[in-house]
Amino acid sequence: MTDPVPVRRALLSVSDKTGLVEFARFLAGQGAEILSTGGTAKALREAGIPVKDVSEHTGFPEILDGRVKTLVPQVHGGLLGRRDLPAHQAEMQQHAIAPIDLVAVNLYPFEATVAKGAGYEDCIENIDIGGPAMLRSAAKNHAHVVVLTEPAQFAEVQAEIAAEGGTSLATRKRLAAAAYARTAAYDAAISTWFAGQLGEAFPPRLAFAGILKQTLRYGENPHQQAGFYLDGSNRPGIATARQVQGKELSYNNLNDTDAAFECVAEFERPAIVIVKHANPCGVAIADDLASAWDAALRCDPVSAFGGIVAANRPLDAAAAEKIAAIFTEVVVAPDADAAAQAVFARKKNLRLLLTGAMPDPAAPGLTVRSVAGGFLAQSRDAGRVAAEALKVVTQRAPTPQELEDLLFAFRVCKHVKSNAIVYAKGMATVGIGAGQMNRVESSRIAAWKSEAAAKAAGLPEPLAKGSVVASDAFFPFADGLETAAAAGVTAVIQPGGSIRDAEVIAAADKAGLAMVFTGMRHFRH
Known part of the structure; x- marks a missing residue:
């Protein structure tokens, strides 16, 4: 094995074509042969980039409406064959299998298809089979093959090839790990969807995955490490929030802000919730947010100092002036007008989060908590009591x-x-x-x-x-x-x-x- 490994042949097959043309043009300029399929090949040809269809490379046509196009020995042998084993090289020559040094695949948009409420058959057709197989093959043979799963990875690989003439083992290992994480998350999304289709709230195997949004400075305490992961549900709240201003959010900030926002979402009329250490210390409903703030603050003004404030309406200047009058760590709301934002801007350390929407307190979902050797999962507490039920x-x-x-x-x-x-x-x-x-x-x-x-x-x-x-x-x-x-x-x-x-x-x-x-x-x- 040589390191860096040059890229003489690359297979590109992507649903998200962000940065594709630029990356493929660079590879072609380095002398690499470009293999591709379907819409990716079409996009490259339209950009004037030489490309060879995978079916031409393998001598086997796409069949079954495109369900089978890369699941052939010429592709997987080219990915899995070890360049450092003479026996592998001999077999590859015997069967006319050419090595593939780079694979760039992002999968059929199954998660997005489910998120938009597509029907059963449409979801099934958006389950990618060949893509995950290629990613796993390339990742297993990362000693010789570099695998890319996200458009954001193109630039770093291009820079390394340009500078070093190929990819380093360290880069290939890291990208291989990312590929397995991606296929695991993809399969988790599919299994979760299937469980829902079958009406299984708690299937025999429960799989879920997260996407790292932010590495945090530390956890609950400075000696603990922490990260903030998204689960892909897009439930309005800290996962969807845009931080307008203020210092970096801590683990405790995020936990407390989530508690405050979920509480304030319970109410239809203008409401304010003040939270300290994940517990409400003041909650009030009124005709406007400024009045609700006054009533919520009166409940426990001592605990409110350095607390988290959540509103269920866009913030205006009147409410902002009152909230900013005491030391507040975080303010979260669906929105804030320009005047309110100007008020908060005077408090440079205050974090202002705007979520864009309110969560539905009655929406189904799971909450998960770790225990020694496993975790506990339960449905979200969406229970509400109506007057007539009392x-x-x-x-x-x-x-x-x-x-x-x-x-x-x-x-x-x-x-x-x-x-x-x-x-x-x-x-x-x-x-x-x-x-x-x-x-x-x-x-x-x-x-x-x-x-x-x-x-x-x-x-x-x-x-x-x-x-x-x-x-x-x-x-x-x-x-x-x-x-x-x-x-x-x-x-x-x-x-x-x-x-x-x-x-x-x-x-x-x-x-x-x-x-x-x-x-x-x-x-x-």
Whole structure:
């Protein structure tokens, strides 16, 4: 084996023809013979580049509507034959198999075909067979063959050939690894689509792949490494966001921003969510974003400092001025007008992300979490409770205003780490207790926060007085509810289902509270 390896013969067959003509013209100028198929060959001929059809090279025509054109020994023998083994060279000469030194293939656009909602037969026809086979053959024999899977790779290979007369083993190894990653991702997309066609939410083998968008400075802590990968679903959020300004996003920034944006997507009216360490610390709905910000901030102004802010409407200058008045790490919204962007521009370290759209909180999808030796997969928590599905279990039914606040609080609860307690009043959170090992402590923390927030606002009584309370799961004992009652709540929403429901209901009746059961819980660990 010699290194660098010159390119005397190249096979180009691409669906994405970005940069194709320029790269092929360079190879031809280096004296390489260009082999090609179908539309790629046509594009090269129209550009005046000498090209030989693969069918002419192999002596075998394309058949079965083009399903078979490169699956022949003359192609795969040319890719897999080792140049350093005399026996391989002898066999290749015996069967008139010419070596192929470079393969550039990007696959039929299966993922794009599925994404546009194409029918079953169209998707099947966009499953590439010959392309992955050639990529795998070339990658296996990377000691002698260079393989390209993306137009972005053309420039670096062209520069290396121009400078060195061929490709280095290091480059070929790296590109071989990229080729196997590409075919693995391609097969994962196909298997996932097939599982969906068969109605298998959790098939016997679950394959998924990611595309590296960004290598992060570090993970949750500076001694951890991290990367941000896209799954190809294009769900609006941090994956689709355009960063308008600010420092590079960290692992924690991305995690918290995702939590904030998914929470704010729950609401139809203008809403603001403030998140700190993946938990909402203030959520509010109002007629405009500026008013929603005021109400959300009032819930916990201490925790909001250095937090993440999400809006479900394009930001205007009025909202931007209020948000920029305190130290904020990230602001994310579907859009922001020029005046709002000018306001944020005064805070050079603030990251402004514009996603272009809002995610659908009811859309299906999987969430995945690693565990030792494997991972857990589950459907996204797309559950929502409607007013008509609630069961009134107390002597008093909630008033219309209480009912509105109860439904709002329960939606927020879905995005608070368990054990979760949310006090709300006037479509705004007024106290949040998150992540405690028992529910009564979450109730106490939320009540304490409502007192602290009222004191900070100069109000004479805790914000929780006259509020409603939501619990993400049932109250196992009456003590959590009694703590909320002592804080001044008037109504309660919870899933129900405890063996002590009767005890909890009796406590609610004794306190004069209205209570409804949802029949649905929202654990978030």
